[in-house]
Amino acid sequence: MNGPLKRAALVCLLMFGLLMLNVNYLQVVRAQGLREDSRNTRNFYARYEIERGRITAGNKVLAESVDTGSNKYRFQRRYPEGKVYAPVTGFFAPESARDMEASKNSLLDGSDADLLIRRGIDLLTAKTSKGANVDLTINPKAQEAAYKALGASGKKGALVAIEPKTGAILAMVSIPTYDPNPLSKPDKATVNTAYDKLAKDDNQPLLDRAIERTYPPGSTFKVVTLAAYLESDDTVGPQTEVDAPQRLDLPNTTADLPNSGGAACGSGRVTLTFALERSCNTPFAKIAMSLGYDALKEQAEKFGIGGEPLEIPLAVAGSGIGPEEDQAALAQTSIGQRSNQMTPLQMAMVAAGIANNGVVMKPYLVNRVADAEGSEIDSADPEELSTAVSEETAGKLREMMVSVVNNGTASAAKIDGVSVAGKTGTAETSQGKAPHAWFISFAPAEDPKVALALIVESGSAGDDASGGHTAAPIAKSVMEAVLGR
Template identity: 65%
Template sequence: MNSTLKRVAVACLLMFGLLMANVTYLGTVKAESLRNDSRNVRMLYSRYKIDRGWITADNTKTTLAKTVDTGDSKFRFEREYPLGKPFTHVVGWFAPESAAGIESAMGRYLDGSHPDLVVRRAIDMVSGKPAKGASVDLTLNTKAQEIAYKDLASTGKRGAVVAIEPKTGKILTMVSVPSYDPNPLATASKEKVNKAYNKLDKDGDKPLLNRAIDLTYAPGSTFKTVTSAAYLSDDSSRDENTQVDAPDSLPLPGTSISLPNYHGESCGGRATLVEALTISCNTPFAKMGMELGWDKLKEQAEKFGVGKPLAIPLSVAGSSIGKEEGKAELAKTAIGQQSNQMTPLQMAMVAAGIANQGTVMKPYLVNKVFGPDGAEIDGTDPESLSEAVSPEVAGELTKMMISVVENGTGGAAKLPGITVAGKTGTAETSPGKPSHAWFISFAPVDDPQVAVAVFVESGSAGNDATGGAVAAPIAHDVMQAVLGQ
């Protein structure tokens, strides 16, 4: 009898142990997957029981995302995006099973689950009130954002615009076109959300991608500012008036081909640095790149932030000048071609670094976070990312970029009564296909308030689009909006 009881007791203990092990496994190892399982309707309902914090801009004066009380017992709170398409790629959307943009990156603040809000969560739990999240105020200048979007979208262009405050790193504008209405992705119906998302996902123009930070492109002649920075920094005796070789074509070592200037134009054989940048000669900058070598060009690019991991807090694709290949390839890299690939954000950082006397500030989108009671609980302090060039070199580059706008290819960026510095870029893509069009700039030169990068994708502005004709007018409008002209 005792042996029988012992066997029963052992069996019970084993089953209890297995039960505890299963509970532990489900509660730890499988907890996250179960919580996010599409069949978990309790999780779905719980997402819509939270009075999610609002997303604002212009120092909380403009609402970009808000929560509406529907009165429905299951789906109590719904998300709305009153300003729609111009802000979609930054603000994102909040869906039944996912989120994007700031809605995702700042999700723990917005839904109230961040440790900074633990006291508030406890109060809501005790009082029986719906959980309430914090609000996030962004650095965006909404007037400039809407103008940038209109300039791109109204003419059917694909591309991106990024504007930065040089002294702080605040992102004033981040637009990507084509865009889409985020509201259909914010409904509580998974079926409707999936239908809307799949349609966008299959769109050949790829509207879901944020072209400002998700993709990289050949920067073309805008990268000549980086090559110039390396060349000036390599020898302190050099300045804007230093004479450089500017042949009509440059033989590329190890090949049977020569690198021409744009459209086969002549740059006179010799030119000063400022003259070469003003009319955007290819050959002098290609030769500079070969003389400097890959290591020095790469080091200079890295000082502007190229290759450094970056979150704003949205993740940013890594820019790169490519791998070391050979002299011929380096010549093309120095003029923004070959394997040279930059995000529009990165090129805005280059312009902002030159504007800020050589100091590149870390770019950021979140201005402040406010608790449900309106009290500030977090904020972003400006932070230096790197010293790209000395103030003296930044001054020389600025003079060269002023000449581009005043006397060269960037005339469409001129502002009345304000001195603008800029650089155009027209980047070849692949044989037989139209070029990308670029423009980077900053203003006012004597006290820079805004640095801009405009990128217009291949073929979306005609077959012979140039940075000066297509991108510079957009930069003009964005700078004008930021400066309140």
């Protein structure tokens, strides 16, 4: 009798052990996969039971949850001005999210540890918990001015505007854009159809060109080359004369470097101010070859180029001047060509660093986070990223960039009664294709409130695109919006 009982007990013990193993396997190993399984409708509806917090900027509501009255899905995300702010807000879809909706998801849906006390109070008072509200640094007037100026004409491109003294991002526009509202509907089939259409669009509206794509910066990079030269010798200044041949003989190649259109640069020997005003290639290429690759790379890194990956909190693609090659390659790199690749955000940081007396502030998008009752959870704390140049060098660069607007290629950026500093850029892409048009700028020059970078992509501005004619007027409208002109 004892034998059968022992065997039965052993079998029960074994089955219990297997059951416990299976439970642990499901809860630990397969938990994430089960939660994300498309057949799991429980999680799908749970996403819509929570009233997510608002995303705001200034006096604008950029994203909010509205009560649908449905028993299946209570709340649906709405974006009142979707296309204008989509590169910043992103979207909240049935099975995914992106940009700010993804980056601050745990705060917006109320699950973040920082909201534990708020949830406890709501539980005790029988209130329905809500997500936190996220207020952004975006200046609606600047954002909408950039969207209108860049988007109305059908151009492709991006603009980033920064407050130089803090690093707060005042505008971040990417064109073409998309409407996030169809992607927020609580219907997987509808959302998948809308998303697939956007994903297959050759114009790539889902791509945030401001932070996710890099481009050759063209002549806007000359301010970095010039910064390295000024930092190398404190006797060098705006009136220092340099060689400026019509064509520069490059070593180890039969392909010489010309100025734009093969034009002469003055009489062949000009001041640094004149060279920057006319955006001559040869003097900057010659300067870079004399400084060497390491000096140029070190200067670029001081502006944040090629350093630690940036998060604003959205992830930013890495910028860089490319690998060390030969002197001929360095000459091309110094004028923003070759392997030189920058995001518009990075070039806005270059402009902002010069504007802020040489100090580059870490860029950021979130101004303040508060719970549903308005109690502050977190707020922005501006942080220095690096010192790119000395205050003296920044002053020299500022003087020369003001002259570019007043007397050189960026005259279209002039604002009545405001001193504007800027640098144009026309970046070659590939043989037979139109160039990119760039412009970086800040204003007022003596007490900067805004610094920006703008690119109009190849082919969307015509074959005669240039930073001065194509990009500078767009930048002007954004600076005027920030300055209240």
